[in-house]
Structure formats: structure tokens, C-alpha cells
Amino acid sequence: MSAQEAQWSEFVGNHAGDGILHALRTGPYSFETGGFLPEVVIGYETWGTLDEQGSNAVLIQHALTGDSHVSSGDSAEAGWWEGFVGPGKTVDTERFFVVCVNMLGGCYGSSGPSSLDPEGVPWGSRFPFTTVKDSVRIEARLADELGVDVWHTVLGGSMGGARALEWAVEFPQRVERAVVVAATTASSAEQIAFAQAQCAAIRLDPAFADGDYYAAQAPGPVAGLGIARRIAHITYRSEPEMEVRFGRAHQLGENPLGSPARDRGRYQVESYLDHQASKLVSRFDANSYLVLTEALMSHDVGRGYGSVDAALARTAGVRFLVAAVDSDRLYWPEQSERLAASLPVPVPVNYITSPIGHDGFLTDIDQLSPVLESDFLSPEH
Amino acid sequence: MSAQEAQWSEFVGNHAGDGILHALRTGPYSFETGGFLPEVVIGYETWGTLDEQGSNAVLIQHALTGDSHVSSGDSAEAGWWEGFVGPGKTVDTERFFVVCVNMLGGCYGSSGPSSLDPEGVPWGSRFPFTTVKDSVRIEARLADELGVDVWHTVLGGSMGGARALEWAVEFPQRVERAVVVAATTASSAEQIAFAQAQCAAIRLDPAFADGDYYAAQAPGPVAGLGIARRIAHITYRSEPEMEVRFGRAHQLGENPLGSPARDRGRYQVESYLDHQASKLVSRFDANSYLVLTEALMSHDVGRGYGSVDAALARTAGVRFLVAAVDSDRLYWPEQSERLAASLPVPVPVNYITSPIGHDGFLTDIDQLSPVLESDFLSPEH
Structure with missing residues (x-):
């Protein structure tokens, strides 16, 4: 355990504030493709309070180089979706218990190659090959710890959208709603x-x-x-x-x-x-x-289920909102259209209109606020 | 002069065959942005015979990593536009005197960084910064040597299209027709x-x-x-x-x-x-x-003329054919549309329909054969 991890571990189970990095030791973990770690630590932040029914938990998933700081909360630092997540915002932290997790393999609080092995040496090249499914499975351990049996909503863009979709596929009984922005069922050749x-x-x-x-x-x-x-x-x-x-x-x-x-x-x-x-x-x-x-390259919700369609069939009980950025040329809108049409209950694609391309999922996410506030995240839901 | 250059120099002025690499010593050269070489050698190939009026010369310009071997001719090796250039082909080497030049700075017969300085040391890092305008100016020396006062047609795709356009801008009196495929007036930010x-x-x-x-x-x-x-x-x-x-x-x-x-x-x-x-x-x-x-990054026909429009105004006497590949996402069709609309005599854009993107200018050039054979390269012209 690194010095940094030691510091974080003080916060485990002790939610000192909104938007403050916590860490959870989740125990040993066997990776999807065969790797093993004797201890996986997961870094995460929360905002708001889980209600007694455990029905108001929202999981927000960050993109490739993102972190768990999606909103400032009690910290001084603005979050990466500051205008979208917070008190009175679309993802209202006064109503929802919001969780954001640093992805397994990253460098913002979760076990990754720069973490130390039991002998105090960074894992480096020995860190196991990690998949999006691995990250979701580790996040399920965190949900258990937090007392979240079912997420009201899992929401993410880009690789965060891939993670949101994987949650719906891996744990369909634990996801009521999934919001998948600028993401695909499987990474494409390009x-x-x-x-x-x-x-x-x-x-x-x-x-x-x-x-x-x-x-x-x-x-x-x-x-x-x-x-x-x-x-x-x-x-x-x-x-x-x-x-x-x-x-x-x-x-x-x-x-x-x-x-x-x-x-x-x-x-x-x-x-x-x-x-x-x-x-x-x-x-x-x-x-x-x-x-x-490499985790993103490996992204394929169909792996282990025979096909993408078979994997998506598992999500029949999940309500989906699929969105794309109209000018995106990395996660082409056509890919979101295919995802939306392939769901057990096909949905229309919501478009973020932006000239800037894929990054519109970060800069213009508020364009999804009306549909989210009137439906998925409305007080009636 | 390298051993290779010495071998080529035997062919100077001695056109031993079609599609055989020749070399011409063009003398000292001062580059557009300030560099200097005491001797610039230019590698080139020809097909067919220049008529007595010198009216049937066609210059074909290769792309970034291309070479002068556009058609097999008397060689055993197929050319990169074999189906498009040759006896009875769209660019008919029985009617036209066809020339293709290795670009200045390249490594297929023209002076480049791997060429030797007068002391026998490769130029390497000392090779001057080269522009598309430099390549065209050196090619004009070759045209002089070959007895070509005016090109019937200058034709190229991608960086070859940039070179064709630069010919029309730099030497408008020496270009009757220009065919610019999948190219722009100036390299874009992307x-x-x-x-x-x-x-x-x-x-x-x-x-x-x-x-x-x-x-x-x-x-x-x-x-x-x-x-x-x-x-x-x-x-x-x-x-x-x-x-x-x-x-x-x-x-x-x-x-x-x-x-x-x-x-x-x-x-x-x-x-x-x-x-x-x-x-x-x-x-x-x-x-x-x-x-x-870096030459391609520097491509801007407007440089030295105040603006792209001022540069294009010089080409009022040149007939243009502008073409684009519909699926091109490096040289976007919109850029060809802007070029075509900006010409002194605006023209429509001819589209190559191909699913493969920019490389369609290589693989599907024969889609331009009907318009070229019925117009630019028809026996009447």
C-alpha cells in the first residue's frame, strides 16, 4: 500500500464530505483475462445521501483520462461536469446520492500500474490486462459496500458511456436506467x-x-x-x-x-x-x-455472452437513454444509432448539437438536461 | 554526387525508354524559405514522344510517398496508376508525352536528405526546408530541358493535386489544363x-x-x-x-x-x-x-501573392477539373468544393464514389476517365 493509499484508507466508510476522494479496499481480484491482484483499492467520491430505500443512487462514469471529481461538493476544486452535477443541477445532489469511481487501472485513487505491490514496488509492467468488464465488476463491490443494491441511473460519456452500458449488461438487475452518451457496444476497427x-x-x-x-x-x-x-x-x-x-x-x-x-x-x-x-x-x-x-480497445459488451445482441438482450429491464454528438468523428453518431436500435426496447438517439466533435459530450452535456429533468431524473422517477 | 546519382546521370538527355528513371542536374537552387543547395538533381520518367509543336505534354504529380513510376512503360514493374496511364489508357501514352517527377526532397531519384553533399556526406538534417512551390520551380527547370513550354495538362491527387494546383498558380502561362484531385488550396489546421x-x-x-x-x-x-x-x-x-x-x-x-x-x-x-x-x-x-x-504542412498557394484568392486569380487562363472522393476525411469534399468555387471560372466538383476514403484517388481514379476522355484528354483537345 502506497503512502497515498494509506492516507485514503482513513476515509474508507467515513464519508467526510461531498466531492472528497475516498478509497475502499475491495480485496483480491481475478481479472477477466486472467490477471490477479492480491488487493484492489478503488478511489471514489460521493455527493448527497442515500435514502432509506436505497433508491436514489446515481453512478457517473468518467472517460479515458477522467477522474472521480465530477462536481466540487465540499472541495474547492470545480468538477468536470460542474454545471451538470450538484445541488439543484440536472443530477441534483440534494435529491440523489451520486457516486463517481476512478476506473480500475487509472492513476486517481484506484489500483493501477503506479500502485505499489505488497513489497512496495510499483506494479508497472506487471499490472494485469484490464477490461471495461473488470472495472464494472470492481465497482459492484463498491456498490455493495455503499449499500446500493440498485442504481437509479448509471450515466457516462465516451469510455464512461461504455462503462455505463457494461453495468447494464453485467448487472441488469442492479441498473434501473442507463444513460449512454457518445459510446458504442464495442470498440470499432478505427x-x-x-x-x-x-x-x-x-x-x-x-x-x-x-x-x-x-x-x-x-x-x-x-x-x-x-x-x-x-x-x-x-x-x-x-x-x-x-x-x-x-x-x-x-x-x-x-x-x-x-x-x-x-x-x-x-x-x-x-x-x-x-x-x-x-x-x-x-x-x-x-x-x-x-x-x-487497451481496456477501451477490448471493449465489447458481447464478450462472454456469444454476441452483442445476446448481451443486450440481458438489459430488457433497463430503461435507456442513448445520446450522441452530431459532429463526433471518433464515436460516430451512426454507432449510437446502431446501439439504440439494437436494444431490447429500441429508443431514439438524443443529439447534442455541437461543432466541436466528440468533446461535445463534456462541453455541451447540458443539452441533455431537458430530457433528463423531465424524465429519467425527474422527481417523479 | 552519390553512386546512384552517377548512374542516373548517364540517362540525362538520353531517354532510353518509357517508364525508366532518368535524372537531370538542374544546377544550384535557392529554396523559397532561404535554404540553398549547390546542385539539385531531379529524378523523372517519361512515356511517349513530345510532338513537334510541343503541345502534347502531360505532367502527372505523385502524392506524399509516391514516386515517378506511374506506368510500366518499358520496365517490368507496374506503375501506381497502371490502369489509368499507358497505351490506349485515359492518359494515352501513344498520344501524349507523359512526364512524372520525383518530388524535390524525396528518395526516389531527386535530391533529398539522403543525397550526398559535395563532400560525399548525406545532407541529413542539413537538407533545406522545402515547399510545394520549390518542387514546382525545380520541375519548371525540367520542363525547360525537355522542351515543354506549356503543359497540355498537369494532373495529380492528394499532395500531387497540391503540386498540380501550384503549377497553375506559379506558371499560369505554362499550364493549359489542371486536374486537381482530393487536394486543397492550403493545408488545413487538421x-x-x-x-x-x-x-x-x-x-x-x-x-x-x-x-x-x-x-x-x-x-x-x-x-x-x-x-x-x-x-x-x-x-x-x-x-x-x-x-x-x-x-x-x-x-x-x-x-x-x-x-x-x-x-x-x-x-x-x-x-x-x-x-x-x-x-x-x-x-x-x-x-x-x-x-x-513539412512541405505539405506549408502548402498554401496564396503565400507570396497576398491571399489564396489573389493566387487563384492568376489562373484565369487555366482550365480546371476539380475532383474529390466522397468518403475522404483527410481532404474533405467540402475543401474541394471551396477550391472549385474560388476559381476565377468556378467549376463543379467531380466525385469519385468510393467507400474507402482518401485512397480512393489511387484506387478509383478510373471514375474520372469518362469526363477526362470526353473533354480534357479527348483527341479534340
Whole structure:
């Protein structure tokens, strides 16, 4: 157990405040594809109070590099869906008991490659191959601990949408409603392809050291992780948005046309992507990026059930809301349409209208507020 | 001059056959952005015979990693547009004198980073920053040598389309017709963004050695170049094509879900991209990839003329055919539409209908044969 984990463990079962990171030791765990950890710790935050019937629990699932801090609560830090989750908000923390869990394999409180093994050495390259199903199964242990037998709603976008859908498939008796935004039943060939290039860039970095770079004083494979983020970020946005924001403008004081010796400055869009890369590498572990990216590549609700349709058939008792961003070119709207049409009770797709692409699920989630407030999350439900 | 260049120089002015690589020493050259080479050699191939009026010359421009071998001619090797260029084909080498030039900065016969300086050392990192305008200006020297005052037609796709358009802008009096397929007036923010990630991957490879890797016995930054190619190749294809071809299938005998130690096999789409990367690194120089990619990033016909519109105004005497691939998501059809509408004499966009994306300009160019044969390249013209 790391020092950080030791600190968190003080909070286990002691919900000191809303939006404060807690940790739960969930015991040993055998992973879907064969790995094993003697102890899995899960980092999570909660907001509000579980009612006596245990009927008002909402699980919010974060995306690839997200964390459990979806709303500020009693902390000073704004959450990543601050305008959407909180007192009086669409996900009203005065009515609902809201839970957000750091995904297994991540680096924000849950066991991941940077966590320490029983001998005090980071797992690094030895951290098991992790799937979306693994994350959901571990989250079920947390639900048990919190006294949540059935989630009123499980809600997420992007990889969080994949996790919400996996909850409905793995534990259909424990999910009343699922809100799946900008996500698919299974990662597509193209999504796998973009992910492969990202993983390869991290592994190419000499500082990666086959995944066991924690002992070094150097910051690890930040150059490779930065390239991965650049690739990913392009796919999170849209061509028109980048064109309107940056076009071919040169970064102030730089000349991208180069000197005679071929050194050159940057276009604004390059500086922007450098900034995105820099922000990520300062807050995210490269091994966690690999583990979670490979988990996303493995995403397939049908695995273990014979087919996607057979898996979805399990969700007949779950009410679904499926949403997509109209300009998304990573999780294409057609994929949400296929998911919605494949459900035991097909539903229409709700569209977030945004010019920016996939990231619209973060920036424009409030477009789903009317349908959620009048239906899924209304006081009558 | 390298041994290879010495061999080519035997062919200068001695057109031994169709589809046979020739080379021309064009003398010293000052690059658009300030670089200088004491001698620029240009590799090229020709097919057919220039008529006495010099009126039947067609210039075909290759794309980023292409070469001058567009048709087999007297060689045993098929060309990259074999079905489109040749005796009796749309670009009929029995009627036209066809020329195809290896782009300046490349590695197929023209001066590039792997060429030797006067002291016999590869230029490597010292090779000047090169633009599309540079390539066209050097090609004009070749046209002079070949006795081509005016091209009947200049034709190209992707970066070849950019080069065709640049010919019309730089030398409007020397271009009667221009066929611009799947190309833009200027590289967009998104195209720059994808290119940046590719260049960064090459430079991250420890074998890159700041561009001066030729002395080493090792094959150079093939891992980085392979990642660049993977990224690029995804953008050359379409999401639906990859999904139909590969979906989530596992590569035969491999398990992408991983072992407990997280090593894993590949999805088929990963194996496919590995194969694409492997093919490219065996035939292309990483420095040339950088030089040409940065040239493509710099592509902007308006540079030096105040604006794109001012540059296009120069082409009032040129007849244009603009074409796009309907599923292209790197050179979006909207960009071809804007180009076509911005010409002094606006034209409609001809569409290549293909599910595969940008690469449709290579695989389905014959869809342009009817319009070309009945108009631009008809016997009456």
C-alpha cells in the first residue's frame, strides 16, 4: 500500500464530505483475462445521501483520462461536469446520492500500474490486462459496500458511456436506467487503429523502459504520452472547429516555414496540441494511459455472452437513454444509432448539437438536461 | 554526387525508354524559405514522344510517398496508376508525352536528405526546408530541358493535386489544363495537426539521431516512421471500410485480450497497420518523410501573392477539373468544393464514389476517365 493509499484508507466508510476522494479496499481480484491482484483499492467520491430505500443512487462514469471529481461538493476544486452535477443541477445532489469511481487501472485513487505491490514496488509492467468488464465488476463491490443494491441511473460519456452500458449488461438487475452518451457496444476497427498508434508512441519513448520507469528520477515517457494525447485530441475535436479556431495561423513570434537549416516554429494548431499534451503528461501516468486505452480497445459488451445482441438482450429491464454528438468523428453518431436500435426496447438517439466533435459530450452535456429533468431524473422517477 | 546519382546521370538527355528513371542536374537552387543547395538533381520518367509543336505534354504529380513510376512503360514493374496511364489508357501514352517527377526532397531519384553533399556526406538534417512551390520551380527547370513550354495538362491527387494546383498558380502561362484531385488550396489546421503527430513520432525514435542517422549500420528511425505511417494510413481510409474489412477480428493465432502479464496479441486491424508501416519503412527514407510532410504542412498557394484568392486569380487562363472522393476525411469534399468555387471560372466538383476514403484517388481514379476522355484528354483537345 502506497503512502497515498494509506492516507485514503482513513476515509474508507467515513464519508467526510461531498466531492472528497475516498478509497475502499475491495480485496483480491481475478481479472477477466486472467490477471490477479492480491488487493484492489478503488478511489471514489460521493455527493448527497442515500435514502432509506436505497433508491436514489446515481453512478457517473468518467472517460479515458477522467477522474472521480465530477462536481466540487465540499472541495474547492470545480468538477468536470460542474454545471451538470450538484445541488439543484440536472443530477441534483440534494435529491440523489451520486457516486463517481476512478476506473480500475487509472492513476486517481484506484489500483493501477503506479500502485505499489505488497513489497512496495510499483506494479508497472506487471499490472494485469484490464477490461471495461473488470472495472464494472470492481465497482459492484463498491456498490455493495455503499449499500446500493440498485442504481437509479448509471450515466457516462465516451469510455464512461461504455462503462455505463457494461453495468447494464453485467448487472441488469442492479441498473434501473442507463444513460449512454457518445459510446458504442464495442470498440470499432478505427477506434482500435487510432489507439494502437497511441500505445506505440508511448512504448517508443526510450524513457518508457518497458513500463518500469518509476524508479528513475526522470518523469517517464512524457514525450510518447504527449504524442498519444495529440493523436487522441485531434480525434476528440472536429475538422471545422480546428479550422475556425486556428486555420493556418502561425504561433506568435514563430515561423513554421523554417529556417534554411529546417528548424522551424509552429503553427498555432501545433502549439495548441503541444499545450494539450503538456497538460496531460503533468497529470496522468503513461502506464495508466496504456492500461485504460487497451481496456477501451477490448471493449465489447458481447464478450462472454456469444454476441452483442445476446448481451443486450440481458438489459430488457433497463430503461435507456442513448445520446450522441452530431459532429463526433471518433464515436460516430451512426454507432449510437446502431446501439439504440439494437436494444431490447429500441429508443431514439438524443443529439447534442455541437461543432466541436466528440468533446461535445463534456462541453455541451447540458443539452441533455431537458430530457433528463423531465424524465429519467425527474422527481417523479 | 552519390553512386546512384552517377548512374542516373548517364540517362540525362538520353531517354532510353518509357517508364525508366532518368535524372537531370538542374544546377544550384535557392529554396523559397532561404535554404540553398549547390546542385539539385531531379529524378523523372517519361512515356511517349513530345510532338513537334510541343503541345502534347502531360505532367502527372505523385502524392506524399509516391514516386515517378506511374506506368510500366518499358520496365517490368507496374506503375501506381497502371490502369489509368499507358497505351490506349485515359492518359494515352501513344498520344501524349507523359512526364512524372520525383518530388524535390524525396528518395526516389531527386535530391533529398539522403543525397550526398559535395563532400560525399548525406545532407541529413542539413537538407533545406522545402515547399510545394520549390518542387514546382525545380520541375519548371525540367520542363525547360525537355522542351515543354506549356503543359497540355498537369494532373495529380492528394499532395500531387497540391503540386498540380501550384503549377497553375506559379506558371499560369505554362499550364493549359489542371486536374486537381482530393487536394486543397492550403493545408488545413487538421491536416497540420495529424502531420505534427507523425513528425513527432519520427523524431522521438532514438535511432533518428537528430536526422543524421545514415552513418549508422542500423536501419534508422523505422519504428517512428512506422508510427507516422500508421497514423497517416488511418486518415487515408474510412471508418466504414476498416469496420467492414476488420471489425474486431483477432489476428489469426493471436489474443489481443492479453495475458496476465499484459502482453497481448493483435487485432486484425493492428496487423494490417503493422503491415502498412513495414511496407513503407522498407521503401522510404524517414528524413524524406519529414521534409515532404513539412512541405505539405506549408502548402498554401496564396503565400507570396497576398491571399489564396489573389493566387487563384492568376489562373484565369487555366482550365480546371476539380475532383474529390466522397468518403475522404483527410481532404474533405467540402475543401474541394471551396477550391472549385474560388476559381476565377468556378467549376463543379467531380466525385469519385468510393467507400474507402482518401485512397480512393489511387484506387478509383478510373471514375474520372469518362469526363477526362470526353473533354480534357479527348483527341479534340
